[in-house]
Amino acid sequence: MEKLILIDGNSIASRAFYALPLLSNSSGLHTNAVFGFTTMLLKLIEEEKPTHFLVAFDAGKATFRHEGYKEYKGGRAKTPPELSEQFPLIRELVQSFGIKQFELPGYEADDIIGTLTRLADEKGLDVVVVSGDKDMLQLASDRVTIALTRKGVSEVDRFTPEAIRDKYGLAPKQIIDLKGLMGDASDNIPGIPGVGEKTALKFLHQYGTVEEVLANADEISGKIQDKIKEHADDARMSKELATIFRDVPIEMKLDELQYDGFDGPTLGAMFRKLEFKSLLDKMDLFGGASSEGRADREAIDVEIVTRETLGGPFADKLKDVEAVHIEVVGENPHMADVIGLAFHTKDGASLFVASELLDTPEAGALRDFLADENAGKIVYDMHRAEVALHWRGIELRGVDFDVLIAAYLLDPTESTHTLSELAGRYGLPPLEADEAVFGKGAKFKLPEAGPLSEHLGRKAALLHKLKPVLRGELEKGEMNRLYYELEFPLARVLASMEKRGVRVNADGLKQLGGELGKSIDQLVEGIYRGAGVEFNLNSPKQLGDILFEKLGLPVIKKTKTGYSTDAEVLEKLAPYHEVVSSILIYRQLAKLQSTYVEGLLKEIRGETGKVHTYYQQTIAATGRLSSQFPNLQNIPIRLEEGRKIRKVFVPSEPDWLMLAADYSQIELRVLAHISGDEKMKEAFFGDMDIHTKTAMDVFGVSESEVDANMRRQAKAVNFGIVYGISDYGLSQNLNITRKEAAQFIEQYFAVFQGVRQYMDDIVKQARANGYVTTLLQRRRYLPDINASNFNLRSFAERTAMNSPIQGTAADIIKMAMVQIEERMRRDKLRSRMLLQVHDELVFEVPKDELETMKRLVPEVMESALKLDVPLKVDVSYGDNWYEAK
Template identity: 70%
Template sequence: MDKWILIDGNSIANRAFYAMPPLTNSAGLHTNAVYGFTTMLLKLLEEEKPTHMLVAFDAGKVTFRHEGYGDYKGGRAKTPPELSEQFPVIKEMLKSFGIAQFELPGYEADDIIGTLTRMADEQEVETIVVSGDKDMLQLASNHVTIALTRKGVSEVERFDPDEIRGKYGLTPQQIIDLKGLMGDASDNIPGIPGVGEKTALKLLHEYGTVEEVLAHTADLKGKMKEKVEAHQEDARMSKKLATIFREVPLENKEEQLVYSGYDKAMLAETFRKLEFKSLIERLDLPEAGAGAEGGVAPEASYDIVFAGDLTAAALNDLLSRAESVYIEAYGENPHQAQLLGLAVPSGDRVLVVPYDELMDRAGEPVRNWLADSNAPKRGYDLHKADLALAWLGIELCGTTFDVLLAAYLLDPTESNQTLSFLMHRYNLPLVQPDEAVYGKGAKFKVPDNATLCSHLAAKADAVRKLVPLQQRDLESGGMDKLYYELEQPLAIVLAGMEKQGIKVNKGTLEELGAELELGISRYKSDIYTHAGMEFNIGSPKQLGEVLFEKLGLPAMKKTKTGYSTDADVLEKLEPYHEIIKLILHYRQLTKLQSTYVEGLLKEINRDTGKVHTYYRQTIAATGRLSSQFPNLQNIPIRLEEGRRIRKAFVPSEPDWMILAADYSQIELRVLAHISGDEKLKEAFIQDMDIHTKTAMDVFGVKAEEVDGNMRRSAKAVNFGIVYGISDFGLSNNLNITRKDAAKFIEQYFEVFRGVRGYMDNIVMQARRDGYVTTLLERRRYLPEIKASNFNLRSFAERTAMNTPIQGTAADIIKLAMVKMNEQLQERKLRSRMLLQVHDELVFEVPQDELELMKKLVPEVMESALKLDVPLKADVNYGVNWYEAK
């Protein structure tokens, strides 16, 4: 039996955008609306199992309704670019699902759905309409149910004619009359001023329709009579505007609505680009490059040999002619990864060394080869392999080429550069994905020895085939110098830092934890006093009931579980009640306790007394490093309690010091250099406070006239420009109107015309070349820069503007790390580089090298790359990381 589902695309996308927290993928694309839309679709598919499905969209701003009323929808705010850029992505996602989508110039999505529901009524087909717009209730019938989103997009309230009658005392057709009387501010439909839903329902219960209300105006009294008499035409027009047109010319649409399921490989590819990893796992979709069936192992063109089967001379001869190496360290955290073995191809043979053999006597020549810095190693994710081997007491030296690192440089927006995917990209025989060999998650299992050895050999052979192709591409793309002089040496530097680790004083952390517990307890008690009752502060549902029902605070938005109590909502409520500030501080303290105190205590290595983070070089499209296991880049420092966590990070040697140096406003200095803007350059050359200088120029005042709000606004727009901020984003940051935010941005560009010129020129260049580069030639391709779709093109343009700035800043601190490591080695210093945290480098330094390091570190950092404005690094030191700030 047929079942149709018709979805109001614009309405659901809007609901999802505002209901979901901000989400972006590593390419910087906003994805919260796409994610919310997708989860709603999955729920519908699982629960309803439709035979036909369609998502309707508005085709443009002008419809036939504007012909009779030019101000229709005129009061609507411009769609935020953070949302508009997601519409083409939503449509691409629908294609991957195999779901029909439709839009028609001159009509709205409502009209398309209205026409299809008329057809459904005629054919007596069960139909569900999904929307956030109450207008759709007029379409309800014995065959058509309206599902209105009520809590974000995950929960809906269903209405058939009986439900509408029970809730409003109206028929579906009278919903049009309801809107005719009360109007709709969101669509700029006037209705009768002063008539709200309650009054409109009362009138309709008595008279039935707009026309009958107007015919009985004489029966009305007082101001109500005056309002109705004065706005009769508004009421008639409003009813007309609210009426969904159900005669849209749709030809053969029923056939196009047929839904027969999705292609797993296509959906996996889309989700992978969007980085919806949880949805890939939820639907058990195949790994990239694997195809719908998970890929087929290639036919081997080599013989597998084992170390124990070779003489020492034969084994050493094979290793001396090694073409690549593949080291299988299974698990995300390399400090805890399970080493399964390795494989080394040489001519028509591949040496496979399982873990047990590597660790016993037969594996000694292989271990020696791995540690030989004169024996070149070309492999895949050798950074991770280096760490996994180190914990087993095995050195890895002589790494010269890493396929994963090269793949990242060649396409930094690709989030899953597996060997399977890379072989697929270069049209080489596919390698079986790991999941097909080991299973996934809790189902992970090391296979039998024959299967394992075959898999390792195939991967090593794949590396051998990929290396020359990637070397060619790096050279043709002008990134060979970036690879060999920056990224490859940096991988070795990072591995050294990670193996070294940073010592954490467990007692200091525990003391801080005890203090936090006392503070949490005090805040909890104060919150209960203000609330007049005890409740679970950590429960959004209970907190919402206390704030919005018991205390009567204004509810800003709702979620699928009730009232929203997220940070944005609470910050806006702060002026209304003292309890809000207490709750915000309570949350901060509980997060510090659970995530950073308790979390760090769990990460301290029992043998070393240190935490050993893992720096990922191949995650961020901008070139930034990413810290994991634990993430030491996210330790909060806005709160004093957060900053105090750094007290626990101490030198690993007695009487040594922690020294920290961080770049001052590096991205704005890069912007000054790249744009050539004279005012920006002047500020940095004269060592002025850049935010004060910006406020002076934008507001046209002297330095002494710049107040706190002016500087705060200038700071927000300075950093916002670097990250491609919109008027929507700036208005949220400064809590001002979008109109004021847009005006401020325009004033900024009027003053800093060199910045405007740079942004215009870089977009033109990107459109011409298809990519942008950093000062060190890091490249980012922007295929959407020539897209006909405005939203896709706009996103690519913003990326073109900010990538050279952010990417160059990332390159500079990486370059400083490589050069600093060289200085430490050349000068034979005992000082050690321990951490990189955004624009900061952290060292542990013996007392007799302190004076030298205080000069050397900033010298190296400030001379890492020559710019038209000076780079500046501030240095501090102390007995712990806290004092070094």
């Protein structure tokens, strides 16, 4: 059965805009109206299954109605720019759906729809009109249903002539009489003053039309009679204005509105542009709801390699392999399983090798291929695959393109970059999400060889398709150097570091745990004495009762469940009672005990006696690395007990030493370079302490007059400025009033004017581009930079100020890691790089290479990226990591 859907584009866009919170994509374009419009289209296509489709738009403000009544729609507020900027996107969206759209100067969308409903009615087509405007009810007929949006655009009330009669007691054509009597404030249609919907309906039930109401005005009692007589012309004009014109000169024929569905890649590319990730995740862009349907449309023939074919026929095909997908299951790649490999060849063939075949004698040619530096391979997450294969005794070499790293660089603000997401993001044939194939959490289960080989085969084929797309995007974004000289080689460096691991003195760790336990017990006894009662220190409720009811301390903050006892609250309470300081120390020591003593003992790998952390390279939007399993970047070193944790990290060879190299104030040096501030550059060129120099300039004193408090304040503002700190944030850090903090920041900017100029310029640049970049062109997208919400916009502005600084600092140490590893390899040094902890690199070094490494490491680190100010590296060494600091 043929069905035509007609959408009132302007009405639905407006409804969607006001129904949804403001959304933006990473370019700063608002997208909430587009998103609402999209969900409505998807729902209509699924539920109505239209054979014909059109979206009608208003062509402009002036229509034929303005000729008779210049005030028509004159009371409407100006369209918010956040909405008006979305209309071009909505038109582009409609085109991506393959839906016809139409507008005509001098006429409204209502008139176009009214004309098409008449033509469709005459031809015998069923029609659904979607709008937020009740005027449309006049178009209802036996074949025309009006769907009025009720809640945003997600729910509609459907009106047939019967439904209109049930609700209003009117025929559809009487809707114009209703509007004639009561008017319409939204369109500035006057009607008769004092006549609302209830009164208008009463008159129409009695008299039928506006004209009959006016003709029988003498029969109507009360003051309303005078109003009717006085505003008779307004009523006639209002009825005329509310009447939809159904003879618009439309040359288009109904057959031209035929709708054959949307093209998946085209719509996927549009969703990618709009960054509608949730829609990409939920829908099959080829229109099929099941994985079987997708397979039917995108057939793939995967050869399952057997033990018999592994050595001969398969080995011969390896020379033609372009992409290899290595499926690694498990969060920690050092403990994960390789469950299968899929191969995509130059001629488009797909092959699958099950995990259990990797260790067979017949797999020698395959293992050689994986380890062959000259056999180029496209992979996904080379770092993770290399580590997982390593623990199977298999080496991975010769990777020439890593899809995951490229995708991450192109949009680091995306939370994940799975292959199924990338397929949708770049408009490529859809791929089932892993959860659909394997299950999730406790429901995880390996499928049979057939479905598994097909899923992995599709992944390998997708890698082949993604490479040219991603390479082109990297080129367009000027990120080739960032990819090829930094992130891609860094993945190999990280994998090498992790495979080496770092030795942990387990006995020393247990001894340290015993000492911590005694300290914790003593603290607990002291807390109980101070409180006068024993209680559960780990219970926020019990602790709150003790502090605020028994001890009577001032309540700082309350939560839904009672008193807040978080660290911020306890720090403010510390001056009131000695027990509070003890509780703060107890919490820190308890965390050390559980996370870094007990936790590290669990992470020591039995066969190596080492911990093998995993550096996540594609997580942080700033470009920083993130350490996991265990996290060795967050060992707390403010307390001496925390610093002692580093004592258990020792060289893995007898008579070797640990060497640590740490960038000095790298972020402030980057700020000096980016901002070009002369006073800041002067401090670094003079090798002065930057915090002392800042205190001198801000307070207007000599170096000898800078006291410890001045330096502390200067340090707080220096690092605060890097992170876009507010006067409130600085006041909290320094325990001063907000006014004093604001004055301090003003003084700072008055002195360091180049820094202030940088902050202003980078925010303007972010607003214009929707992103900021590091010196190596790493992008950080800022979708909220033009948000109307002050808090969202302010956070985006602070992120714009900080990201080029923090991101460049991350780029520099990563570049140093790549270059140091290359230098050590080239010079045939036995020394090994073990850890990266923010601005610090840790090595294990044989004694006969100590002097070489003391010279080589800072030399490379200080020249990793040329800045206008010198980079400075502090080097120390000792028998363990603690002594190396």
